[in-house]
Amino acid sequence: MNFAFSEEQEELRRTVRQFLEAKSPETEVRRLMETTEGYDPSVWKQMGQELGLQGLAIPEEFGGQGYTFIELGIVLEEMGRVLLCAPYFASAVLAGNAILNAGTDAQKSALLPGIASGDTIAALAFTEPSGKWDAAGITLEAAESGGRYTLSGEKMFVIDGHVADLIVVVARTAGTTGADGISFFTVRGDAEGLTRTSLSTMDMTRKQAKLEFNNVAAEPLGTPGSGWPAFSKTLDQAAVALSNEMMGGAQKVLEMSVEYAKVRVQFGRPIGSFQAIKHKCADMLLEVESGKSAAYYASWAAAEDNDELPVVAALSKAYCSEAYFHATAENIQIHGGIGFTWEHPAHLYFKRAKSSEIYLGDPTYHRELLAQRIGI
Amino acid sequence: MDFVDTPAEAAFRAEVRAWLGEHLTGEFAALGPGNGPSDETGWEVRVEWEKLLGADHWVGLTWAKEYGGRAANLAEQIIFNEEYTRANAPTRISFFGEGLFAPTLIQFGTDAQKQRFLPKIQRVEELWCQGFSEPNAGSDLANIQTRATLDGDEWVITGQKVWTTLAHRADWCFVVCRTDPDSKSHHGLTYLLCPMDQPGIEVRPLRQMTGSSEFNEVFFDGARTAKENALGPVGEGWKVAMATLGFERGTAFMSSQLAFEGEYAELLEIAQKNGAAEQPALRDELAQRYVGLQVMKYNGMRMLTNLVKRGDVGPEASIGKLFWTTWHRNFGETAMRVLGADALTVQRAQGREYEIDDLHYIFMASRAETIYAGASEIQRNIIGERVLGLPREPR
Numbered sequence: 020m021n022f023a024f025s026e027e028q029e030e031l032r033r034t035v036r037q038f039l040e041a042k043s044p045e046t047e048v049r050r051l052m053e054t055t056e057g058y059d060p061s062v063w064k065q066m067g068q069e070l071g072l073q074g075l076a077i078p079e080e081f082g083g084q085g086y087t088f089i090e091l092g093i094v095l096e097e098m099g100r101v102l103l104c105a106p107y108f109a110s111a112v113l114a115g116n117a118i119l120n121a122g123t124d125a126q127k128s129a130l131l132p133g134i135a136s137g138d139t140i141a142a143l144a145f146t147e148p149s150g151k152w153d154a155a156g157i158t159l160e161a162a163e164s165g166g167r168y169t170l171s172g173e174k175m176f177v178i179d180g181h182v183a184d185l186i187v188v189v190a191r192t193a194g195t196t197g198a199d200g201i202s203f204f205t206v207r208g209d210a211e212g213l214t215r216t217s218l219s220t221m222d223m224t225r226k227q228a229k230l231e232f233n234n235v236a237a238e239p240l241g242t243p244g245s246g247w248p249a250f251s252k253t254l255d256q257a258a259v260a261l262s263n264e265m266m267g268g269a270q271k272v273l274e275m276s277v278e279y280a281k282v283r284v285q286f287g288r289p290i291g292s293f294q295a296i297k298h299k300c301a302d303m304l305l306e307v308e309s310g311k312s313a314a315y316y317a318s319w320a321a322a323e324d325n326d327e328l329p330v331v332a333a334l335s336k337a338y339c340s341e342a343y344f345h346a347t348a349e350n351i352q353i354h355g356g357i358g359f360t361w362e363h364p365a366h367l368y369f370k371r372a373k374s375s376e377i378y379l380g381d382p383t384y385h386r387e388l389l390a391q392r393i394g395i
Numbered sequence: 396m397d398f399v400d401t402p403a404e405a406a407f408r409a410e411v412r413a414w415l416g417e418h419l420t421g422e423f424a425a426l427g428p429g430n431g432p433s434d435e436t437g438w439e440v441r442v443e444w445e446k447l448l449g450a451d452h453w454v455g456l457t458w459a460k461e462y463g464g465r466a467a468n469l470a471e472q473i474i475f476n477e478e479y480t481r482a483n484a485p486t487r488i489s490f491f492g493e494g495l496f497a498p499t500l501i502q503f504g505t506d507a508q509k510q511r512f513l514p515k516i517q518r519v520e521e522l523w524c525q526g527f528s529e530p531n532a533g534s535d536l537a538n539i540q541t542r543a544t545l546d547g548d549e550w551v552i553t554g555q556k557v558w559t560t561l562a563h564r565a566d567w568c569f570v571v572c573r574t575d576p577d578s579k580s581h582h583g584l585t586y587l588l589c590p591m592d593q594p595g596i597e598v599r600p601l602r603q604m605t606g607s608s609e610f611n612e613v614f615f616d617g618a619r620t621a622k623e624n625a626l627g628p629v630g631e632g633w634k635v636a637m638a639t640l641g642f643e644r645g646t647a648f649m650s651s652q653l654a655f656e657g658e659y660a661e662l663l664e665i666a667q668k669n670g671a672a673e674q675p676a677l678r679d680e681l682a683q684r685y686v687g688l689q690v691m692k693y694n695g696m697r698m699l700t701n702l703v704k705r706g707d708v709g710p711e712a713s714i715g716k717l718f719w720t721t722w723h724r725n726f727g728e729t730a731m732r733v734l735g736a737d738a739l740t741v742q743r744a745q746g747r748e749y750e751i752d753d754l755h756y757i758f759m760a761s762r763a764e765t766i767y768a769g770a771s772e773i774q775r776n777i778i779g780e781r782v783l784g785l786p787r788e789p790r
């Protein structure tokens with residue numbers, strides 16, 4: 020039994036951390052979050068060409084680096100730590116895995132190399148205005164005529180959908196409900212009949228779009244109608260990936276709290292010497308370390324692609340999102356008045372934590388999934 | 396990352412399983428894990444069971460062969476604990492000797508002391524108890540007032556210990572005493588080993604909220620032990636006592652998670668039968684407990700990996716202790732809610748004096764877990780100060 024990262028994996032973490040500290044300091048995060056695009060194309064290019072991050076977990080035969088979900092988790096944790104503004108989660112995690120899970124070999128060969136190099140930004144459009152995260156939330160129907168498909172309807176909360184060159188759409192075949200009829204399609208970002216609207220997001224560091232489809236011609240990805248297993252797996256993988264990303268942010272706010280508690284003096288003592296603050300920090304550490312244990316284990320299950328994945332994905336998403344939000348909230352409290360200002364980064368993490376908690380379904384939703392999966 | 400046994404570990408696991416399969420039968424199997432270490436239920440049978448374990452060298456597994464051990468490595472000890480728990484084997488009565496005292500003895504003892512004490516612990520011929528806490532020295536253990544002075548070749552001990560689990564059954568006590576009368580706090584303490592069966596010691600049982608009398612008051616009034624029965628240097632007992640506490644917080648409870656898996660499964664079965672699992676709030680609560688139980692497992696595996704790599708768990712052990720005790724306490728409360736009205740009465744008494752079910756027992760006993768081996772507040776102080784480096788309180 021060995022539950023630790025290898026030396027090579029630790030080296031990857033150091034490299035990525037160094038890169039992100041240089042390229043994504045708080046000033047850059049604040050600059051980019053005020054833009055519509057929400058990312059820096061030159062940094063994105065470097066990520067792809069110099070570090071090969073976008074293709075890290077894409078198999079070599081499809082133009083990637085061929086690493087596993089464990090390495091992907093490490094990279095995401097580091098990105099979450101600095102609140103990197105980039106379409107990485109949308110492209111490399113959501114869309115990349117959807118294509119890997121749903122596509123034919125020919126489609127993977129055609130679509131993945133661009134994602135792996137970063138030349139293509141891809142997004143996954145699945146949620147609709149109903150805000151449901153499961154199969155029932157997919158109501159957009161694909162119309163078929165002579166083997167050609169067109170899409171009409173609306174997708175919401177599409178992460179980085181406004182800048183994506185390639186959009187993977189989850190829809191359903193006509194007249195189906197639930198897990199039946201779930202289908203994947205691909206659409207170009209500039210396709211005729213597609214209207215993209217940037218949404219104002221509570222978390223300004225992660226952009227979302229509304230996509231309106233009006234008779235948009237779409238290519239099937241895999242076999243239409245039988246996409247549920249691939250979609251379900253994509254959602255589980257996304258939950259694992261997000262868990263890791265969240266723990267990077269949680270670790271960062273814990274460090275901020277501890278540093279501040281050591282230097283802020285009130286009543287003639289550092290506030291960290293008061294148990295009310297010290298115990299808060301201790302509880303944060305417990306939850307952050309526990310969240311990491313869950314997230315890392317979930318990465319391993321995703322890397323092995325074993326049958327633990329559905330259970331572990333649901334439980335790590337439930338645990339990590341509560342731990343993350345709690346840490347960001349305590350961080351504000353420990354900072355006092357300063358923690359409530361726009362200038363202090365505490366609110367950036369607080370907002371990211373809450374939207375990550377809700378995105379893909381909140382902890383109650385994931386515990387219900389868990390309950391079903393373990394047979395409660 | 397790799398969560399699979401090596402071939403050697405798998406073979407060892409199979410050996411443990413086979414042994415338990417062959418020996419844990421009849422009245423031994425009937426004992427089950429439901430009791431505290433010194434619960435009187437089935438006492439004679441429990442002693443007999445542990446002697447059987449000792450005879451085949453499952454007690455003192457990691458000790459050198461000359462002391463009756465198997466010189467097993469840590470991974471094997473963990474595998475043994477896992478299989479032992481999974482087999483629903485009885486709670487160990489030699490916990491204080493084998494789990495707390497022996498590792499301290501191995502670290503600080505002379506060869507003569509090891510030869511004198513280890514084999515008897517290994518064969519379960521001598522049971523031990525832990526004489527640390529006093530009426531005025533609980534969390535603040537350094538405030539120990541029990542005194543010991545040298546009288547020729549013997550230490551003479553006077554004072555009072557309290558909450559001493561198993562003192563009424565133990566043959567020996569490891570007792571921390573103030574040997575320098577002018578000393579204060581953690582200076583001037585000595586870790587003495589004292590025989591219990593003598594006129595200078597009186598043990599008075601204390602009844603716990605669970606109804607059983609597992610802990611005691613122990614009065615020392617001129618109790619005697621040989622001069623050579625000091626463990627570690629005279630005056631440096633604090634260091635030795637801290638090592639014992641380290642074992643108590645770190646490794647001693649490592650296999651609890653597996654026992655909790657069993658408890659969870661039992662509760663889930665009840666919840667499915669009585670409809671609690673369909674009730675949304677309880678369903679969510681049951682799922683929450685499951686999340687915590689699995690996270691506890693993953694935390695344990697990470698801690699173990701560090702232990703094997705670095706050789707000790709360090710102050711991070713406090714995270715583990717805080718996690719499992721809090722989880723178990725919440726689980727006890729969930730259990731009562733799941734039982735609903737059935738929690739009000741006893742369904743199948745376990746032969747205890749005050750008749751309660753296993754789940755009642757967990758509900759109550761978990762209240763002690765957040766107190767002993769360092770109360771939760773103390774664990775948070777340790778995490779804050781020694782792991783996070785926050786400033787200590789001014790004293």
Ligand SMILES: Cc1cc2nc3c(=O)[nH]c(=O)nc-3n(C[C@H](O)[C@H](O)[C@H](O)COP(=O)(O)OP(=O)(O)OC[C@H]3O[C@@H](n4cnc5c(N)ncnc54)[C@H](O)[C@@H]3O)c2cc1C
Nearest residue numbers: 283284285286290293294295296352353354355356357359
């Ligand atoms: C929106 C807003 C509006 C405000 N408006 C006004 C205003 O109009 N006028 C005005 O004068 N002030 C105003 N304040 C300031 C407010 O009163 C202070 O923020 C507050 O007193 C806390 O002080 P601090 O920010 O310096 O935090 P600190 O005192 O530094 O506290 C930091 C953290 O340490 C904790 N802490 C401090 N001492 C102890 C202790 N002894 N034991 C345990 N924990 C401790 C605190 O609880 C907090 O969690 C405002 C603050 C906010 C957020």
Ligand SMILES: Cc1cc2nc3c(=O)[nH]c(=O)nc-3n(C[C@H](O)[C@H](O)[C@H](O)COP(=O)(O)OP(=O)(O)OC[C@H]3O[C@@H](n4cnc5c(N)ncnc54)[C@H](O)[C@@H]3O)c2cc1C
Nearest residue numbers: 525526527528533534535558559560763766767768770772
């Ligand atoms: C079932 C059981 C079995 C036991 N078995 C043994 C045994 O075999 N041998 C033995 O020596 N002892 C044993 N103990 C004793 C145990 O170690 C003590 O109960 C424990 O150390 C707490 O001490 P106390 O009971 O005096 O409580 P106190 O130390 O008086 O604590 C009371 C409360 O104050 C809090 N508190 C104390 N100091 C601080 C602080 N600095 N900051 C914040 N909060 C603080 C505590 O956390 C607790 O909530 C046992 C206890 C129990 C319950």
